Amino acid sequence: MSFISYQGLLKKLGDAKPSYKELLLTVEWRAFRERIIDRDNITCQKCKIKAYPSSGTDRYYTKMDPNEYEQLLKERTEEIKKNPFIDLLPEMEGGFHIKNNLPYPANEIDVEIHVHHTYYVLNNLPWEYDTGSLITVCSDCHKAIHKNEIIYVYRDKQLSSSVKLISCTKCEGTGYLPAYDYFENGICFACGGSGSLNLEING
Numbered sequence: 712m713s714f715i716s717y718q719g720l721l722k723k724l725g726d727a728k729p730s731y732k733e734l735l736l737t738v739e740w741r742a743f744r745e746r747i748i749d750r751d752n753i754t755c756q757k758c759k760i761k762a763y764p765s766s767g768t769d770r771y772y773t774k775m776d777p778n779e780y781e782q783l784l785k786e787r788t789e790e791i792k793k794n795p796f797i798d799l800l801p802e803m804e805g806g807f808h809i810k811n812n813l814p815y816p817a818n819e820i821d822v823e824i825h826v827h828h829t830y831y832v833l834n835n836l837p838w839e840y841d842t843g844s845l846i847t848v849c850s851d852c853h854k855a856i857h858k859n860e861i862i863y864v865y866r867d868k869q870l871s872s873s874v875k876l877i878s879c880t881k882c883e884g885t886g887y888l889p890a891y892d893y894f895e896n897g898i899c900f901a902c903g904g905s906g907s908l909n910l911e912i913n914g
């Protein structure tokens with residue numbers, strides 16, 4: 712995935728206003744997003760799940776608790792002893808490794824890492840916020856936030872008047888569609904990645 716600078720985008724668009732989605736594909740947003748994720752030590756600020764970058768990709772993975780994982784390996788060894796033809800494939804979608812000549816699920820589970828705006832300001836660029844107002848979350852917690860919390864959209868930078876954010880029904884307010892991760896970083900096509908149906912950004 713290659714990203715364009717904000718200035719480059721404006722130049723390319725001429726008189727047209729950039730869409731929220733185009734803004735999320737800029738170098739500026741990517742850098743700002745990285746800063747938040749780094750600050751939070753790639754850890755979901757809600758459930759505290761710690762993620763690791765998958766080298767050479769935009770993806771992240773998490774690891775099972777080492778004790779839990781050891782326990783799983785023990786259980787698998789017992790199961791395989793009893794039934795050598797047991798189908799372990801469904802568990803191994805995330806990859807596997809060989810131990811004692813037997814395949815085991817790898818201790819690496821894909822996790823989606825999002826950066827959540829705790830509020831929005833109309834017409835602000837996605838990176839025109841105090842870093843303190845954004846948090847790193849996993850996709851499950853991100854969905855929960857948009858389901859359970861009211862996110863305000865302020866009409867001006869003084870944060871004087873606001874409306875409630877209406878969540879996009881397609882991505883449940885997260886702005887991402889994991890099934891489309893291969894395409895434009897999974898940015899939701901219904902809301903352009905704003906996660907909202909009433910957030911208009913005029914660039």
Ligand SMILES: [Zn+2]
Nearest residue numbers: 755758849852
């Ligand atoms: Zn979480």
Ligand SMILES: [Zn+2]
Nearest residue numbers: 827828884885
């Ligand atoms: Zn959010």
Ligand SMILES: [Zn+2]
Nearest residue numbers: 879882899902
């Ligand atoms: Zn959406």
